[in-house]
Amino acid sequence: MKQQQAILFEKPAVRGRLVRKPPPEEDGKAVVSAAPVRKKPTAAVKRARKRTASGPRLFLPRKRAASRAYGGAAYRLGLQLGRTDAPSGPPEGEGELRRLLNCRWAARVKERGLGGYPWARYHAAAAGYVRGFFAGMGRPAPDWVPLPTERSVAVIVTAKNEERTIAAVLKEADRLTDETYVIVNGSSDETFRQARAASRAIVLSYPQALGHDVGRSVGAKLARADILLFTDGDIPIPAEQLVPFVHGIEQGLDVALNNIYPYLRPFGRQDTVTVMKQFLNLALGRRDLKASSLTAVPHALSRRAVETLGLELLSVPPKAQALALLLKLRVGNAGRVNVIRGNKRRKLNSGRGNPVASMIVGDHLEALKLAGDRLGERLVHPDVLRKRRYIGGDA
Incomplete structure (x- = not known):
């Protein structure tokens, strides 16, 4: 029992339980307490949520872009690179400045392999880069999202x-x-x-x-x-x-x-x-x-x-x-x-057989007709089972 108490004391992060250091009057025993119970939202909070839900929603992913796994290190890396790449004499005009930032960021993406998954790492580094880039010029950073390409x-x-x-x-x-x-x-x-x-x-x-x-x-x-x-x-x-x-x-x-x-x-x-x-x-x-x-x-x-x-x-x-x-x-x-x-949901795109759905299905039939005219009626799927040549048909 003493060995178990010592382990808890030395490593207090025990799967969601809180371990506090025992005061002298507790005779050296570690006290393990349950995690605090979440408080129910107040009426004011519920009303605020209701107002927010009534407006346009942004379809955010469940995990924030700067996740715990990559956010800290990636953001600091982007901040450092942004400060390094900040121009001493920035171009005039927001458009030219934006193109310069994006060009230098795209070069860093290729250099550091920041493009692609996990996207949380990319977005954290990109946010840090914009902040560092403008901090290097002594300006407040806009809410830009740089792109991993030099193309327009x-x-x-x-x-x-x-x-x-x-x-x-x-x-x-x-x-x-x-x-x-x-x-x-x-x-x-x-x-x-x-x-x-x-x-x-x-x-x-x-x-x-x-x-x-x-x-x-x-x-x-x-x-x-x-x-x-x-x-x-x-x-x-x-x-x-x-x-x-x-x-x-x-x-x-x-x-x-x-x-x-x-x-x-x-x-x-x-x-x-x-x-x-x-x-x-x-x-x-x-x-x-x-x-x-x-x-x-x-x-x-x-x-x-x-x-x-x-x-x-x-x-x-x-x-x-x-x-x-x-x-x-x-x-x-x-x-x-x-x-x-x-x-x-609109009147034209709701319900079975609605006009929008019928039109889209018709568009797909036109696409299949286009493909059939170019590839033949079987498209890319050859018939490897039927031996039609034995009855004088096509192979």
């Missing part, structure tokens, strides 16, 4: 009646880049005014609804950047969760998709659209993509992909994805963002 990046946002969320979406886009395009179409609320007031983005407004995904083609036509990052105006996604899609293009992908498979229901409970997404990838020999699709945001395209596929085809995402696979462009999963939870 544009964010394209489509919006229709998104006055409650568009400001939060653009705030996150501005943390990544100063080239943002907002395509407002068919809105009857204050989306256009909110977008103009919330950001320096180029905002286009069309009084009529352009149709599903046409706004993305319009944005792609306007953008001049090397990497195009697409998202919607109804889902505020933290800038940190958008970085992996840019990194995917930097690593050689032409089409960087959002892997939503971990957030799906079991197959028997999936909707028709989700089943069609998986069927298209399977039919084209890309079982690894599962339910990943250009119909889901966020996703990113390289300049090569935009020029190869064409702007008109981008307005029909399944056909664009099918053609990208047929033309041997590099298509792959780059990030994981749970947009299923944040997808806004």
Whole structure:
């Protein structure tokens, strides 16, 4: 018993139990007490949470970017590198300064191997780098998220009646880049005014609804950047969760998709659209993509992909994805963002057989027709069992 008490005393961190040093009157015995009971939230705290829940939600990951495993060391490393890379004579203008910071950060990412997983390490180091970079110039640091690429990046946002969320979406886009395009179409609320007031983005407004995904083609036509990052105006996604899609293009992908498979229901409970997404990838020999699709945001395209596929085809995402696979462009999963939870329910996209679902299913059928015309009716799956030549048929 004395040996056990000595062990507890020397190593007080015993799996969640608290060990305090015994006072003299306790006769040298270690006292082990239970962890304190959590207090129930007060009424004021509950009301504050309710008010927060009523506004636009950012779909943050369960673990913060600067996790315990990497946050401290990675942040300090970024802080040191940022101070070292701070220019003695910074360029004039925010845009030029941002490009200089991002260029030097991208060089450090390659040098130190900071790109990719675990992303917590990357984001912690990036936050420290921005802080150190501006501290070296004697300036307060902005809330920028540097990107692991020296290539230019544009964010394209489509919006229709998104006055409650568009400001939060653009705030996150501005943390990544100063080239943002907002395509407002068919809105009857204050989306256009909110977008103009919330950001320096180029905002286009069309009084009529352009149709599903046409706004993305319009944005792609306007953008001049090397990497195009697409998202919607109804889902505020933290800038940190958008970085992996840019990194995917930097690593050689032409089409960087959002892997939503971990957030799906079991197959028997999936909707028709989700089943069609998986069927298209399977039919084209890309079982690894599962339910990943250009119909889901966020996703990113390289300049090569935009020029190869064409702007008109981008307005029909399944056909664009099918053609990208047929033309041997590099298509792959780059990030994981749970947009299923944040997808806004509307009259047109709710219920069985709703118009939006029917249209997306039709787009996938067009994609299969495109693939069949190029590869034949069996696509990439040869028939190795039937011996048709014995009855005079095709092999």
